[in-house]
Amino acid sequence: MNCKTYLYLTLLIVVLSCCGFTPADKNQNRYASFSPGEVWEDDQGVAINAHGGGILYYQDTYYWFGEHKGERSNAAFVGVTCYSSTDLYNWRNEGVALSVSDNPESPIVKGSTIERPKVIYNAKTGKFVMYFHLELIGRGYEAAHVGVAVSDQVTGPYRLVKHGRVNAGIWPMNMTEEQRNSNVKHTDFEQWWTPEWMAAIKDGLLVRRDFEGGQMSRDMTLFVDDDGKAYHIYASEENLTLQIAELTDDYLDYTGNYVRVEPGGHNEAPAIFKKGGRYFMITSGCTGWDPNAARLLTAERVMGTWTLHPNPARGEDADLTFQSQSTFVIPVQGKRDAFIFMADRWRPRRPIDGRYIWLPILFEDGMPVLKWFDEWDLSIFNNK
Numbered sequence: 518m519n520c521k522t523y524l525y526l527t528l529l530i531v532v533l534s535c536c537g538f539t540p541a542d543k544n545q546n547r548y549a550s551f552s553p554g555e556v557w558e559d560d561q562g563v564a565i566n567a568h569g570g571g572i573l574y575y576q577d578t579y580y581w582f583g584e585h586k587g588e589r590s591n592a593a594f595v596g597v598t599c600y601s602s603t604d605l606y607n608w609r610n611e612g613v614a615l616s617v618s619d620n621p622e623s624p625i626v627k628g629s630t631i632e633r634p635k636v637i638y639n640a641k642t643g644k645f646v647m648y649f650h651l652e653l654i655g656r657g658y659e660a661a662h663v664g665v666a667v668s669d670q671v672t673g674p675y676r677l678v679k680h681g682r683v684n685a686g687i688w689p690m691n692m693t694e695e696q697r698n699s700n701v702k703h704t705d706f707e708q709w710w711t712p713e714w715m716a717a718i719k720d721g722l723l724v725r726r727d728f729e730g731g732q733m734s735r736d737m738t739l740f741v742d743d744d745g746k747a748y749h750i751y752a753s754e755e756n757l758t759l760q761i762a763e764l765t766d767d768y769l770d771y772t773g774n775y776v777r778v779e780p781g782g783h784n785e786a787p788a789i790f791k792k793g794g795r796y797f798m799i800t801s802g803c804t805g806w807d808p809n810a811a812r813l814l815t816a817e818r819v820m821g822t823w824t825l826h827p828n829p830a831r832g833e834d835a836d837l838t839f840q841s842q843s844t845f846v847i848p849v850q851g852k853r854d855a856f857i858f859m860a861d862r863w864r865p866r867r868p869i870d871g872r873y874i875w876l877p878i879l880f881e882d883g884m885p886v887l888k889w890f891d892e893w894d895l896s897i898f899n900n901k
Contacts, residue, residue: 682731
């Protein structure tokens with residue numbers, strides 16, 4: 518290489534660097550909008566692999582935690598992945614935040630089920646706390662555990678500190694003495710889904726069944742209120758009833774205060790947010806990997822009472838929530854009352870190709886509305 522060529526290349530690199538272009542940044546800032554259902558690539562040009570996820574905003578950066586999916590299996594063979602972004606459009610791969618274990622005795626051994634990971638930050642302890650739905654290997658969906666992991670750094674590594682069912686030996690706050698003391702048992706019913714069985718479900722049949730060992734916890738999310746109190750919201754009672762459980766100040770355990778929401782309503786995939794002092798929760802029905810119509814619940818207090826409303830989705834394919842299922846609602850920083858509905862379009866035959874459906878939450882008469890956009894950006898919130 519002669520001197521002129523060397524000087525030219527050096528000058529070119531300097532100019533491109535000043536303009537924000539370097540070889541490592543070739544995929545940085547490539548997106549300036551959202552395209553729901555399309556392949557969404559990270560800073561390395563690889564499709565983002567963070568399914569059933571949630572977002573933590575910390576020190577001016579969004580962190581997206583989700584399930585790492587494989588080509589043919591929904592089981593956890595890698596763990597929980599983490600991506601970071603400052604604009605919500607472009608995401609940097611931060612690696613694996615919680616890794617599965619090679620130890621066959623570990624509850625998070627390779628091949629176990631790790632779903633719906635959510636991370637919150639505890640300002641009092643300086644710890645990042647992750648909750649997720651955990652199913653033990655070889656037991657199908659029978660365990661219905663919640664896993665809890667912690668880290669000193671937002672991107673991890675996270676360390677599993679406990680797992681199990683929820684609030685063993687404690688009754689829900691909104692379950693009556695009559696319901697608690699009922700002699701009706703789940704073994705009294707030869708058939709499910711009869712009117713008598715459904716009435717018993719609403720009356721706490723499965724709460725009583727699981728009282729000693731703890732309540733089931735499957736699809737879940739976390740919510741931190743304005744006062745710093747945190748809550749674990751999860752599908753329980755064989756996915757027939759949502760429960761909301763208050764967490765201790767360190768976010769690592771339960772206070773024992775918890776409530777049942779929509780007993781017998783068959784809700785899962787809870788995604789909660791707060792606007793104007795009112796709480797909103799979008800959920801789905803239970804149809805396996807297939808989509809269904811979203812549900813909307815509202816409350817004046819996080820522990821209820823919660824009121825069920827019709828499907829908030831509007832337009833074509835609204836009855837299937839645009840072929841997706843809720844997982845989280847993102848409050849957009851720097852914009853008042855701006856929220857993004859975060860959902861997954863599951864593809865069980867090729868899980869890694871599951872697509873992300875992010876849509877703006879609009880409001881009509883004070884109620885959330887979901888409408889489809891082939892492409893949109895954050896300016897949609899500018900006229901709020």
